[in-house]
Amino acid sequence: MRELLIYKDIELKAGAELEGVDLSGLDMSDLNLAKVNLKGANLTGANFTDSCLSGAEMAGACLVQAKLTKVNISLADLTGADLDQADFTNALMFSTNLKKARLTQARLPWADLTKANLEEADLTGARMTDAFLTRANLIRANLTDAGLQSVDFELADLSGAILTRATMHRAILQETIMKGTDLTGVDLSQVDLSQVDLSQAIRT
Numbered sequence: 146m147r148e149l150l151i152y153k154d155i156e157l158k159a160g161a162e163l164e165g166v167d168l169s170g171l172d173m174s175d176l177n178l179a180k181v182n183l184k185g186a187n188l189t190g191a192n193f194t195d196s197c198l199s200g201a202e203m204a205g206a207c208l209v210q211a212k213l214t215k216v217n218i219s220l221a222d223l224t225g226a227d228l229d230q231a232d233f234t235n236a237l238m239f240s241t242n243l244k245k246a247r248l249t250q251a252r253l254p255w256a257d258l259t260k261a262n263l264e265e266a267d268l269t270g271a272r273m274t275d276a277f278l279t280r281a282n283l284i285r286a287n288l289t290d291a292g293l294q295s296v297d298f299e300l301a302d303l304s305g306a307i308l309t310r311a312t313m314h315r316a317i318l319q320e321t322i323m324k325g326t327d328l329t330g331v332d333l334s335q336v337d338l339s340q341v342d343l344s345q346a347i348r349t
Contacts (some may be wrong), residue, residue: 146197147176157181159197 150157152171157163159179167187174194178201185205192212201221211231219239226246236256243263250270257277264284272292278301285305293308295315302322310330319339327347 146195150176 148158150173152168155163155166157168157173157176157178158181159177160181161178162182163186164182164184165186166183168191169187169189170191172192173196174192176193176196179197180200180202181198182202183206184202186203186207188206188208188211190210191208193216194212194214196216198216198218198221201218203226204222204224205226206223207227208231209227209229211228213231213233213236215235216233217237218241219237220241222242223246224242224244226243228246228248228251230250231248231252233251233253233256236253238256238258238261240260241258241262243261243266245265246263246267248266248268248271251268251272253271253273253276255275256273258281259277259279260281261278262282263286264282265286266283267287268291269287269289270291271288273296274292274294275296277297279297279299281298281301283301283303283306286303287307288311289307289309291308291311293311293313293316296313297317298321299317299319300321303326304322304324305326307327308331309327313331313333314335317337318341319337321341323341323343323346325345325347328343329347329349
């Protein structure tokens with residue numbers, strides 16, 4: 146993994162202070178950017194494949210169509226970030242803060258979002274096949290039309306979440322909290338609902 150990348154006299158490295166910088170379209174693959182400050186940065190179309198962004202500060206950053214395949218972005222803060230159509234395939238996102246982030250049409254297959262905070266995040270149309278959301282916070286998240294095939298939601302909190310027309314074949318919902326969860330148009334016939342209370346969920 147690279148420890149330093151210099152771009153237009155900007156040193157890109159772990160712990161760097163890069164708040165508000167424009168790095169759109171830049172190839173930052175296989176780069177150590179642990180604990181970097183990229184708050185409010187323009188990272189549209191940037192490539193972070195195989196990079197380390199663990200503990201990064203990225204609140205309010207724009208990562209539209211960014212490539213984050215196999216990135217380690219665990220413990221990072223992406224509060225309110227724009228991640229529309231971003232690719233997080235096989236990403237490690239343990240305890241990542243994505244509160245109120247925009248993840249519309251994002252790709253997250255096989256991503257590990259264990260204990261991630263997705264409260265009030267917009268995941269409309271996101272593709273999350275085989276992702277891990279164990280113990281994740283999805284309170285009031287919007288998962289309308291999301292592809293959630295084989296997703297593991299064990300012990301996750303989906304209180305008040307909107308899953309209208311989501312595809313959930315073979316999803317795991319063991320001991321998942323579903324208070325006020327909107328399941329309108331969702332087929333649960335092939336879903337593992339072990340120890341799940343659906344009495345307060347919305348099903349029409």
